[in-house]
Amino acid sequence: MPGASLFGGWRLMERTRRNALLNLLALLALAYALYLFDRYGTDYQVRILNNMAIFITLAVSYNLINGVCGILHLGPNAFVAIGAYTSALLTMSPMEKQMNYIIEPLMWPFSVLNAPFLVALIAGGLLAAFFAFLISFPVFRVRGDYLAIVTLGFGEVVRVICNAFQSVTNGPLGLKGLALHSNLWWTWGVAVVTITAVSKLVQSSYGRAMKAIREDEIAARAMGIDPFKHLLMAFLISAFFSGVAGGLLAHLIRTISPTLFTFFLTFNLLIMIVVGGLGSTTGAVIGAALFAWGGEALRIVEQPVQVAGLKIPGIPGMRMVVFSLILMVVIIFARHGIMGRHEFSWDWLFHKVRFGAARD
Amino acid sequence: MSHFFRAEQLVMRFGGLTAVNDFSISMEPGELVGLIGPNGAGKTTVFNMITGAISATSGRVVWLGEEITQFPLHVIASRGIARTFQNIRLFTDLTALDNVMVSFHHKLRANFWDAMFGLPAYRREERRIKEESLELLQEMGLAHMAMEKAGALPYGKQRRLEIARALATKPRLLLLDEPAAGMNPQETLELVGLVRELRDKYALTILLIEHDMKFVMRLCERIKVLDYGYTIAEGTPAEIQNNPEVIKAYLGSQTHA
Ligand SMILES: Nc1ncnc2c1ncn2[C@@H]1O[C@H](COP(=O)(O)OP(=O)(O)OP(=O)(O)O)[C@@H](O)[C@H]1O
Ligand SMILES: [Mg+2]
Numbered sequence: 001m002p003g004a005s006l007f008g009g010w011r012l013m014e015r016t017r018r019n020a021l022l023n024l025l026a027l028l029a030l031a032y033a034l035y036l037f038d039r040y041g042t043d044y045q046v047r048i049l050n051n052m053a054i055f056i057t058l059a060v061s062y063n064l065i066n067g068v069c070g071i072l073h074l075g076p077n078a079f080v081a082i083g084a085y086t087s088a089l090l091t092m093s094p095m096e097k098q099m100n101y102i103i104e105p106l107m108w109p110f111s112v113l114n115a116p117f118l119v120a121l122i123a124g125g126l127l128a129a130f131f132a133f134l135i136s137f138p139v140f141r142v143r144g145d146y147l148a149i150v151t152l153g154f155g156e157v158v159r160v161i162c163n164a165f166q167s168v169t170n171g172p173l174g175l176k177g178l179a180l181h182s183n184l185w186w187t188w189g190v191a192v193v194t195i196t197a198v199s200k201l202v203q204s205s206y207g208r209a210m211k212a213i214r215e216d217e218i219a220a221r222a223m224g225i226d227p228f229k230h231l232l233m234a235f236l237i238s239a240f241f242s243g244v245a246g247g248l249l250a251h252l253i254r255t256i257s258p259t260l261f262t263f264f265l266t267f268n269l270l271i272m273i274v275v276g277g278l279g280s281t282t283g284a285v286i287g288a289a290l291f292a293w294g295g296e297a298l299r300i301v302e303q304p305v306q307v308a309g310l311k312i313p314g315i316p317g318m319r320m321v322v323f324s325l326i327l328m329v330v331i332i333f334a335r336h337g338i339m340g341r342h343e344f345s346w347d348w349l350f351h352k353v354r355f356g357a358a359r360d
Numbered sequence: 361m362s363h364f365f366r367a368e369q370l371v372m373r374f375g376g377l378t379a380v381n382d383f384s385i386s387m388e389p390g391e392l393v394g395l396i397g398p399n400g401a402g403k404t405t406v407f408n409m410i411t412g413a414i415s416a417t418s419g420r421v422v423w424l425g426e427e428i429t430q431f432p433l434h435v436i437a438s439r440g441i442a443r444t445f446q447n448i449r450l451f452t453d454l455t456a457l458d459n460v461m462v463s464f465h466h467k468l469r470a471n472f473w474d475a476m477f478g479l480p481a482y483r484r485e486e487r488r489i490k491e492e493s494l495e496l497l498q499e500m501g502l503a504h505m506a507m508e509k510a511g512a513l514p515y516g517k518q519r520r521l522e523i524a525r526a527l528a529t530k531p532r533l534l535l536l537d538e539p540a541a542g543m544n545p546q547e548t549l550e551l552v553g554l555v556r557e558l559r560d561k562y563a564l565t566i567l568l569i570e571h572d573m574k575f576v577m578r579l580c581e582r583i584k585v586l587d588y589g590y591t592i593a594e595g596t597p598a599e600i601q602n603n604p605e606v607i608k609a610y611l612g613s614q615t616h617a
Contacts, residue, residue, distance in 0.1 A: 197476065200476050204476070204482075206465075211453075220434075222433055222437050224466030224467075225462070226434045227434070233472065
């Protein structure tokens with residue numbers, strides 16, 4: 001069999017072991033870098049790195065739906081909001097709650113509930129997944145533009161509920177004075193777990209089924225694959241990690257309000273995964289990292305500038321104009337983004353290195 | 361009447377158009393039956409009704425003693441009826457190997473958590489699926505293209521890949537929709553031998569649609585002829601060749617074309 005030498009045998013085992021070792025080394029390197037930043041980094045650097053990790057978590061889980069399953073889902077902001085509010089309500093002390101809810105007191109079970117940060121994060125993720133489950137039935141009855149509109153509507157509904165349900169969310173006032181639980185270890189820890197889990201899924205037989213649904217749903221069904229089951233699976237996982245990221249975000253910026261979770265958030269995520277390359281987890285990571293870094297670097301464009309004695313005042317929101325332009329350019333001229341659907345892998349890297357060396 | 365597979369009085373109406381009228385067929389295990397007819401006769405529509413891709417306006421499909429008429433497409437596929445598509449529908453951006461491996465998924469024993477944690481049982485199953493898929497590709501003469509994207513394969517190879525992918529679902533009944541379309545005479549000839557081999561090796565029962573008369577006459581033991589949704593003839597290749605109704609239907613369609 002010609003395939004045997006390529007895929008089977010001891011060489012595969014060897015390669016698997018090597019890759020596992022390299023993964024471990026990469027993790028250690030990341031941990032060491034985080035340790036250095038944690039100790040010696042400026043607040044500014046640490047903030048960017050925290051944002052980066054949260055964006056990575058969000059983009060990777062969002063890409064699972066939009067890139068891997070090929071479903072245009074426009075409501076991840078809802079899951080982030082659910083995770084943020086849930087975890088905030090769990091970590092705030094009763095005293096803090098009393099100080100926050102000045103217009104309408106917080107409803108009963110929420111007023112006394114309290115949990116450690118980890119539990120609060122997981123609860124946020126689970127509740128987000130629960131809501132994903134509830135809406136999955138109407139959402140996956142339709143496809144394409146209709147699905148986009150239904151999920152967009154869901155995102156709006158959650159935001160409006162956050163505004164209106166004063167006795168739970170404190171309405172437009174939002175929640176202030178959350179404890180600063182998130183740090184580099186939490187945010188990057190969650191990012192690594194998300195990347196690992198989503199990559200495992202995508203590379204598994206289940207992930208292959210999801211990609212088949214993306215490529216041709218009728219053909220996938222004709223091969224015995226149940227689209228609802230697999231889309232639901234992806235949706236729940238994506239919502240869970242989005243919810244956890246929401247909890248991290250809440251305990252990083254320490255003030256949340258409904259304005260944080262508008263469609264604007266979804267739009268930013270869309271920019272990240274499209275620029276990175278729809279369908280590639282590596283691309284989602286790169287897109288999110290660039291976005292977090294670029295978001296800070298591009299602050300210059302919002303500062304007042306002096307051109308030949310002429311003073312141009314800073315325009316707030318200019319960064320988003322730049323991002324939107326980048327998105328448009330990518331969609332028109334480089335639709336596959338940075339990575340296309342390719343993934344980083346050690347095998348690929350070694351192949352590159354060896355190929356490059358052989359040429360010299 | 362067969363307890364293995366039979367369709368009874370299938371009717372399909374699209375608005376005012378009756379694409380298939382009163383179509384019945386009964387097949388015994390191991391049979392190789394051809395379904396022919398001019399363009400638009402309703403052949404593909406029959407496949408779509410049998411596999412659950414569209415739901416028949418009326419009529420029944422009975423498979424292994426159970427009525428499956430209103431079952432969803434993926435359930436029918438997992439019960440052992442596989443098909444290929446006339447207008448090739450591969451997972452174009454996946455490799456040829458992945459295209460075939462997808463078809464094993466509905467029989468996967470390992471559950472979601474086994475896969476996520478990469479448990480040995482799952483890994484073993486995945487390895488076995490890969491090996492079997494490669495064997496299937498090998499059998500279809502596609503082994504050297506296993507890692508190519510399906511969309512990048514030449515037309516004839518794509519048709520073969522569709523067959524490999526359908527076989528990987530482990531069907532007992534295989535529906536081939538114009539498997540020789542777009543192939544040159546040489547490829548078509550090879551396909552005749554291949555289809556026979558596959559039937560014997562995998563104990564398949566095959567219903568196939570084909571425009572290439574030589575192909576059908578050579579391969580099928582029994583042929584059904586559709587015209588404007590009606591079954592106008594049924595019999596052995598020799599009987600069909602000399603049937604005046606059939607000749608008229610084909611001549612008629614030629615003057616249209
Ligand atoms: N989904 C559909 N909606 C409306 N009309 C359809 C649909 N599918 C098929 N038809 C019509 O039904 C008739 C039969 O089509 P069908 O595809 O079954 O023909 P066929 O025998 O496979 O022809 P060909 O040899 O060209 O493949 C045609 O007139 C076609 O236009
Ligand atoms: Mg047809």
